[in-house]
Structure formats: C-alpha cells, structure tokens
Amino acid sequence: MSVLKVVAISGSLRAKSYNHAALRAAAELAPDDLEIRIVDYAAVPLYNQDDQAKGFPGSVEALRAEIAGADGLLIASPEYNFSVSGVLKNAIDWLSRTNPQPFKGKPTAILSATMGPIGGARSQYDLRKIIGGIEANVLTKPEVFIGACHTKFNEQGQLTDEATRKIIGEQMLAFRNWIRQLGPRS
Numbered sequence: 412m413s414v415l416k417v418v419a420i421s422g423s424l425r426a427k428s429y430n431h432a433a434l435r436a437a438a439e440l441a442p443d444d445l446e447i448r449i450v451d452y453a454a455v456p457l458y459n460q461d462d463q464a465k466g467f468p469g470s471v472e473a474l475r476a477e478i479a480g481a482d483g484l485l486i487a488s489p490e491y492n493f494s495v496s497g498v499l500k501n502a503i504d505w506l507s508r509t510n511p512q513p514f515k516g517k518p519t520a521i522l523s524a525t526m527g528p529i530g531g532a533r534s535q536y537d538l539r540k541i542i543g544g545i546e547a548n549v550l551t552k553p554e555v556f557i558g559a560c561h562t563k564f565n566e567q568g569q570l571t572d573e574a575t576r577k578i579i580g581e582q583m584l585a586f587r588n589w590i591r592q593l594g595p596r597s
C-alpha cells in the first residue's frame with residue numbers, strides 16, 4: 412500500500428517546544444503507512460498586505476507548496492492567551508491569500524499541548540474555526556488535548572505519558588483511515 416505523506420507544523424517556534432515534541436511523538440506513533448514530516452516556517456515574515464502586493468515571500472511559497480503537495484496536514488499549537496499562537500495565525504493568514512490556497516479540502520488533524528490543565532481546548536476550537544473558514548477538512552475525533560504537558564515529556568522531549576501516547580496513536584490511526592476514505596487528492 413502507498414505511504415501517505417503528512418506535513419506537520421507547530422504553533423510554537425521555541426526550541427524545546429512541547430508541541431514540536433508532540434509532533435515528533437505523533438510521527439513515532441503513526442501507522443507505518445503514514446509518514447509525518449515536520450516543516451519549519453520560522454522565516455515567514457509578519458503579514459502585511461503591502462508586502463503581499465509586491466509578491467509572496469519565498470518562505471510563504473515554500474510552505475504553501477509543502478502543504479499543497481501533502482496528503483494531509485497535522486498542526487500542533489500551544490494556547491496563547493486563550494487562542495492560537497500569533498506565529499501560526501500569521502502563517503495561516505499568508506497562506507490564505509495564495510492561489511490556490513493549500514487548505515481547501517486538505518485533511519487536517521489538530522492537537523495541542525499546554526502547561527495549563529485543559530490542554531489548549533479553547534485554542535483548538537479557534538483553530539478549527541479559522542481553518543474551517545478556508546475550507547480545510549478537519550478531523551473531528553479523537554481530540555487530543557495534552558494538559559500539564561511539562562509532566563508528560565522527559566528532558567529529551569520524549570513523550571512518556573502512556574495515556575497520551577495511546578490517544579495520539581489512536582488519532583493518527585483515525586487520521587490515516589480518514590485520509591484513505593476521502594480518497595486521492597485532486
């Protein structure tokens with residue numbers, strides 16, 4: 412069976428980001444036919460419509476091409492002040508102006524890790540609304556909220572909490588099955 416390619420982005424640029432670590436855990440726990448590759452987009456500048464009028468930056472075009480060429484998109488974002496991180500929203504704003512924009516119809520799974528107890532639930536629902544508005548096809552269940560994340564990863568950034576490993580594995584399985592069910596991308 413063919414291997415499905417998933418591009419993953421983190422809403423945190425922090426070197427020791429728990430969300431980045433959660434993406435690495437998802438890659439490890441995914442079924443063999445779901446290949447998850449984390450893509451860096453730290454070079455994407457602050458959105459300014461005047462800059463867009465001069466042409467899309469190479470960093471935006473590169474991210475657009477990565478997502479457009481993937482079978483699925485995986486996003487892990489922290490919650491910043493009850494919503495999605497600014498860097499993630501900024502990248503989404505840029506991408507939403509590209510043509511064709513890469514979210515339309517893209518199978519997308521979301522997870523979030525926060526030090527707070529509810530694991531970024533508020534931000535996830537904002538993220539669903541934001542990318543739903545640009546027609547991403549967001550996986551509904553299982554939802555993954557990693558609360559108290561600092562207690563669930565070790566110093567090396569490896570996910571050690573068994574219950575969290577289990578739910579991420581289940582989400583990746585559901586994501587794989589759903590991408591296959593939706594069929595080949597157009």
Ligand SMILES: Cc1cc2nc3c(=O)[nH]c(=O)nc-3n(C[C@H](O)[C@H](O)[C@H](O)COP(=O)(O)O)c2cc1C
Nearest residue numbers: 423425428429430431489490491492493525526527
């Ligand atoms: C600007 C800022 C705002 C934050 N707001 C929230 C919040 O609303 N809810 C929450 O649970 N944690 C909040 N946090 C704490 C983050 O959950 C914590 O820093 C987390 O580790 C960030 O994710 P990362 O490890 O992937 O960088 C905030 C952190 C920052 C830096």
